Amino acid sequence: MGFLTGRVGEKRSISYQDFWGQGGNAADLLGQGMEAALSLVPLYSATRLLADQFSSTPLQAYRQNGQLAERIPDPVLFKNPSVVAGGLFAWKYRACTSLLLRGNAYGLVTQMSPLGWPTMVEWVHPSTVEVDDSNYPNAKYYLRGRPVELFTNRHEVGSIVHIPGYSLPGRTKGLAPITAFRLMIEQGLQAQKFSVDWFRNGAAPTGHLKNVAKTLEPEEASVIRDRFEATTADRSVFVSGNDWSFDPISISADDAAFVTTARLTAGQVASVYGLDPEDVGGEAANSLTYATMEQKGIRFTTFPLRPLAIRFEEAVTEMLPKPQYTKFNLDALVRADIKTRFEVHQIGLTTGLETLDEGRAKEDKPPLTPEEIAFWQANYPKPAAVPTAPAPTAKA
Secondary structure, three states, X not given: OHHHOOOOOOOOOOOHHHHHOOOOOOOOHHHOOHHHHOOOHHHHHHHHHHHHHHHHOOEEEEEEEOOEEEEEOOOHHHHOOEOOOEOHHHHHHHHHHHHHHHOEEEEEEEEEOOOOOEEXXXXXXXXXEEEEOOOOOOOEEEEOOEEEOEOOOOOOXXXXXXXXXXOOOOOOOOOOHHHHOHHXXXXXXXXXXXXHHHHHOOOOOOEEEEEOOOOOOHHHHHHHHHHHHHHHOOOOOOOOOOOEEEEEOOOOHHHOHHHHHHHHHHHHHHHHHOOOHHHHOOOOOOXXXXXXXXXXXXXXXXXXXXXXXXXXXXXXXXXXXXXXEEEEOHHHHOOOOHHHHHHHHHHHHHHOOOOHHHHHHHOOXXXXXXXXXXXXXXXXXXXXXXXXXXXXOOOO
16 A cells, blocks of 8 residues: 555655546546646636635644633644645645635545644645545545545545535535536636737737838838838838838737636636636626725635635644644734724723733733733723713612
């Protein structure tokens, strides 16, 4: 079984091609898979935007203590999750792009702690994994044609962690966007190629130089054309008699079919990923505008990003001993202006929803030392008490 077997706590040497190279029996788009699809600019923009924000959002660990959630130090899995991907940012990035493009993220458990919990998980190329749903819901997994156990059923090195994206009833595997919308992507790629060929190969002449006095033979026309091009190549002034006329030929960008197709493709890609068209190079679908960048950030965090985060949180939580769990700090992506943030902190302090140390932590500041607390209490007044409604008086 090679890298599919191993002793608990044993770390094995893994090559890049073992885990992220092409392979498997699945038919890839245009014969080149995700790489070919990503040459479509709107698709690359959409997946890059989501993966960048997803990976840069802090992933934090907690322990459930009764009704309270206690923040705990990062588990070993967060510190060095992968030999191939490197740090936590790149590790999350690979899982996210796999979900966005292929609708599934598959992780191979390559190292376990002495207590039997994963300390390393390598995300493998989705094309290398096959899922057999013939005995649904007891699906069978195959990595490069070899059977592997699902992690939730068998906690050991060599088991597979599966995060499905868009899911259908009766199916274990998530729906792959680049397969479901293959025609749209191929149309966009063809329009993109056509636009390059149009300008590279000179699909339209740059102008019409004609002699209004006589008809030229082909040989004469070729000589005049060459002289004209040689003279105007360095933007010099072209001088002629009164028997010549030059009409430049141009094509309106709005009249070119490939431009319209490109805009349509950008809007469709944005719709697939829950983004605004202008985020991926398209045009706004309506007159809706955002008053502030904060409102735009709230919309982005609420709709396209949160579902990705929840899927990943649930999968990673399964890799931690109970009652530990993980949660993305999505609020870190939506930061108000300084004045608004400090007003919110003041409200939290006066209402008891937030302590001084908690507020400082949100501003990336360390807790106050005892000396600083004493100085603060001696020199600054305590926050005013929150007014409360008077108690109702008993009726006689």
